[in-house]
Amino acid sequence: MSDCIFCAIANHEIPSEIVYEDDKICVYKDLAxxxxxxxxxxxxxxxxxxxxxxADDQELLGYMLLKVQDIAKLMGIENGYRVVSNNGDDAEQTVKHMHLHILGKRKFTWPPG
Incomplete structure (x- = not known):
């Protein structure tokens, strides 16, 4: 999609601190x-x-979920991590490109603040 910032990052049109990439996914550091x-x-x-x-995306989504553990290890997360997907306006999805937040190296509370 031509006006999607995440597509531009994945296509290396916008600089980003990419920590992992393959033919299916791109993982990079959050700016905030x-x-x-x-x-x-x-x-x-x-x-x-x-x-x-x-249904055509089932394999891709399964791949992404399996890759989370590899990314956590790559990032040195040892004592647990949180995976978040904000979906839609009420969930504060600010970029309309599905993505997973992987957060770690701190204690998380529930419910989140």
Missing amino acids: PQAPVHVLMIPKKHIANLDDVT
Whole structure:
């Protein structure tokens, strides 16, 4: 999608601190981190949010969830981490490209503040 900032990051059109990349996903540091480790995992395929996922995306989403543990290890997270996906306006999804926040290296509370 031509006007999507996350697509531009995945296509290396906008500089970002990428920590992992392969043919399916791009993982980079969040610009406004909410924890000592805060990275975003985005699929290279543009999917606006979880409501736009189709059966064709099942393999990609499973791949992303399996990669979370690898990214946590890569980022040195040892005592647990939080994975968040904001979906839609009420959840404060500010970029309409599905993504996972992976946060770690601090104690999290529930419910989140």
